Amino acid sequence: MKLIFAGTPEFAASALQALIDAGHEIALVLTQPDRPAGRGMKLKASPVKALALAHQLPVSQPLTLKTTDAQAEIAAVGAELMVVAAYGLILPKVVLDMPTRGCLNIHASLLPRWRGAAPIHRAIEAGDAETGVTIMQMDVGLDTGDMLLTVREPIRADDTTASLHDRLATLGAQAMVDALAQLDQLTATPQPEQGVTYAEKIGKAEAQLDWTLPATVLDRKIRAFNPFPGASTLADGAPLKIWQAHVCDGHGEPGQILAHSAEGVRIATGEGALLATQLQAAGGKRLAVREFLAGHPLPARLG
Structure with missing residues (x-):
């Protein structure tokens, strides 16, 4: 498929690599602007940008997707679908509607539990026995879209956010590849109203x-x-x-x-x-x- 990929950290880079390996055409990569990092506070590319450049993929780093310039760049691609993983910017409805098959998100929890910014941290902190990955059709809400595919993963007694993150990144990448391979056969299931929790950003x-x-x-x-x-x-x-x-x-x-x-x-x-x-x-x-x-x-x- 002709895709736009939107993501920023290592979690997203795992998904981008899996999509490249699966043979999808990545027509554009959206990622956050370079940020100061390290003791010298030099600008550093995101893991997704570094991977995209290594594969000679076109990269765009808008500060927001609400400007006409950013939206025109996305529209010009003519993508069938956008894959989003830990991107960090809000996608306005006009952007969500641009790809012919919409936008799919990789979310690191079993929705509707732990919608929001820090689902891995919050699942461990709460003492959950399991978590997982949800492939979701995006809408304008905060992780409220219909679910297409769910993969479950137990939380081990010694798991840290780092160790669980790495397993979920691998699971999420494979789940997205699987979802795209059987997209016409998947049923979009609305999230249940019961069991909604929010994973607030870690302070x-x-x-x-x-x-x-x-x-x-x-x-x-x-x-x-x-x-x-x-x-x-x-x-x-x-x-x-x-x-x-x-x-x-x-x-x-x-x-x-x-x-x-x-x-x-x-x-x-x-x-x-x-x-x-x-x-x-x-x-x-x-x-x-x-x-x-x-x-x-x-x-x-x-x-």
Whole structure:
């Protein structure tokens, strides 16, 4: 098929590669403008742009799709369909209607649960047993369109947003290829009205750990906020990030360090305890506890 592809991060790049490998004609790639990144804050192309250029595909990076110039560029392609994956810009109705077969979205949840910006983070944070990918016919709402194809994926006890993201990116890419291969046979199913939840964008303030919460809740937060923004606490007033931890036995005042060894740092919570196994001091690197304790003394209590 003659496609327009719209996407920005690694999740979307997996889908673009799969569509290229499947033999589709990618007539135009839409992606977000280059952003400053790294210590030097130099402009960096998105993963989708880097992949598109490597395949010599035409790339456009409009700030918005609401201008007549951006819309004229899309209309000129004459695409049969637009594939959208984590693009980051709103598609106005005029754009949604341009491809002859509309626009399909790869959404990293089992809709209607976790519509919105951060479905992978929120599924882990909420303690969901499973999630998945939905291929959806886009409309003007926020992830409200009819569902064409769903693939389910269990959430493992040790999953972080990073690990689950990578599996869902692969599943989503294959699901879109499968959907396009059988597009005429798929039935568009309206989303049920029951079970709607919204995955709000992750804010850095959320990453501050509240030690009065149960250990099971804190464990999910640590995994949900890995790799961004990283769950954090205070150690003698200085920021301390906790990248890996798991629930363990123990009780004490919330935030109290019950014990520490090469195995981990045992921290009391509002219910049970956490064993933190990978830490990062401000300005430092992520370190296994054995290495961290060699150069960073810990107070009697965190938070």
